[in-house]
Amino acid sequence: xxxxxxxxxxxxxxxxxxxxxxxxxxxxxxxxxxxxxxxxxxxxxxxxxxxxxxxxxxxxxxxxxxxxxxxxxxxxxxxxxxxxxxxxxxxxxxxxxxxxxxxxxxxxxxxxxxxxxxxxxxxxxxxxxxxxxxxxxxxxxxxxxxxxxxxxxxxxxxxxxxxxxxxxxxxxxxxxxxxxxxxxxxxxxxxxxxxxxxxxxxxxxxxxxxxxxxxxxxxxxxxxxxxxxxxxxxx
Amino acid sequence: xxxxxxxxxxxxxxxxxxxxxxxxxxxxxxxxxxxxxxxxxxxxxxxxxxxxxxxxxxxxxxxxxxxxxxxxxxxxxxxxxxxxxxxxxxxxxxxxxxxxxxxxxxxxxxxxxxxxxxxxxxxxxxxxxxxxxxxxxxxxxxxxxxxxxxxxxxxxxxxxxxxxxxxxxxxxxxxxxxxxxxxxxxxxxxxx
Numbered sequence: 001x002x003x004x005x006x007x008x009x010x011x012x013x014x015x016x017x018x019x020x021x022x023x024x025x026x027x028x029x030x031x032x033x034x035x036x037x038x039x040x041x042x043x044x045x046x047x048x049x050x051x052x053x054x055x056x057x058x059x060x061x062x063x064x065x066x067x068x069x070x071x072x073x074x075x076x077x078x079x080x081x082x083x084x085x086x087x088x089x090x091x092x093x094x095x096x097x098x099x100x101x102x103x104x105x106x107x108x109x110x111x112x113x114x115x116x117x118x119x120x121x122x123x124x125x126x127x128x129x130x131x132x133x134x135x136x137x138x139x140x141x142x143x144x145x146x147x148x149x150x151x152x153x154x155x156x157x158x159x160x161x162x163x164x165x166x167x168x169x170x171x172x173x174x175x176x177x178x179x180x181x182x183x184x185x186x187x188x189x190x191x192x193x194x195x196x197x198x199x200x201x202x203x204x205x206x207x208x209x210x211x212x213x214x215x216x217x218x219x220x221x222x223x224x225x226x227x228x229x230x231x232x233x234x235x
Numbered sequence: 236x237x238x239x240x241x242x243x244x245x246x247x248x249x250x251x252x253x254x255x256x257x258x259x260x261x262x263x264x265x266x267x268x269x270x271x272x273x274x275x276x277x278x279x280x281x282x283x284x285x286x287x288x289x290x291x292x293x294x295x296x297x298x299x300x301x302x303x304x305x306x307x308x309x310x311x312x313x314x315x316x317x318x319x320x321x322x323x324x325x326x327x328x329x330x331x332x333x334x335x336x337x338x339x340x341x342x343x344x345x346x347x348x349x350x351x352x353x354x355x356x357x358x359x360x361x362x363x364x365x366x367x368x369x370x371x372x373x374x375x376x377x378x379x380x381x382x383x384x385x386x387x388x389x390x391x392x393x394x395x396x397x398x399x400x401x402x403x404x405x406x407x408x409x410x411x412x413x414x415x416x417x418x419x420x421x422x423x424x425x426x427x
Contacts, residue, residue: 210385
């Protein structure tokens with residue numbers, strides 16, 4: 001029987017959307033200077049006037065005139081993600097003097113690796129999220145292997161999107177870009193099979209700045225989503 | 236488009252749309268006339284905050300519980316005052332003071348919160364045990380509700396919330412050290 005503890009966190013995204021804020025164009029440079037002081041070993045990736053991106057380790061930070069987003073890759077501990085997201089969010093909110101958020105969202109992607117597409121599809125079926133047509137389809141006798149479900153719930157306050165899919169990924173060996181041209185890989189990158197759970201939990205009502213504490217909201221939403229996934233998916 | 240708003244009729248945070256939101260913003264979202272209708276239990280109101288924070292941390296839970304208790308007691312004090320029951324009104328305000336003191340302990344949740352909690356504490360201290368007038372009680376109630384509706388104000392917005400207390404004539408400045416010393420001398424704790 002599957003449970004959430006069988007999965008590893010693959011990606012975590014915290015995003016806040018707000019009405020167009022053109023202070024961004026005035027203060028993008030200041031933001032970078034401040035970010036380089038507050039975030040350890042941060043690198044500047046993009047300085048387009050409408051899109052600033054920083055990176056450090058497994059974290060990516062995006063700031064645009066109407067959105068701030070923090071992404072953590074791989075199995076980064078939640079506490080670290082929560083800390084980094086809070087630092088960057090508070091920095092951007094202060095620099096852009098944001099008073100209202102149109103949408104605040106936490107997206108968490110969990111993945112579990114399998115040896116084959118068949119095994120992945122089998123686990124997907126165990127969750128009982130999908131009913132498939134019985135028998136032969138499109139002249140193919142074997143059961144479907146590419147399974148993908150997306151469901152969204154939404155009311156006037158909150159919303160949640162659950163995505164579940166059986167996914168095939170090419171695992172890219174982590175070779176520094178500088179050496180890539182000098183190395184001739186003997187085989188194509190190996191393929192891996194994953195069952196992916198993708199939960200996006202978000203506000204649909206506008207949230208005032210004075211109602212929003214990023215650390216509290218991220219922590220609260222994460223705990224809630226984990227409990228809800230346990231209750232709704234792994235019954 | 237909807238926004239999260241505090242409904243004084245029910246004490247619930249709910250979403251307001253269009254003109255309702257605009258009207259609430261004009262009045263700061265408060266209608267004291269309706270305040271007496273707040274009668275839900277602390278637990279019920281905790282559930283409502285979960286619309287924004289579905290699984291609040293223990294610290295935030297304590298903040299909301301203390302604020303809700305203070306709001307309910309303040310509400311009762313206003314009702315008692317209206318019924319000319321001065322003793323009950325004073326007794327309820329003592330409960331508000333006790334709950335407000337707990338907010339001081341929780342001021343770590345934010346600078347703005349700390350400013351408001353401190354202002355509330357000094358408003359009580361500076362009253363020096365004299366009873367609150369109805370206007371002052373209403374000001375305390377509005378302050379508590381403002382904090383409960385938006386518990387993470389910035390420093391500036393927190394300072395703006397404290398103006399509600401000041402406008403009602405409450406003194407929110409720290410007690411001067413000389414006053415404390417004089418009181419201590421009068422009580423015989425310090426040699427003159």
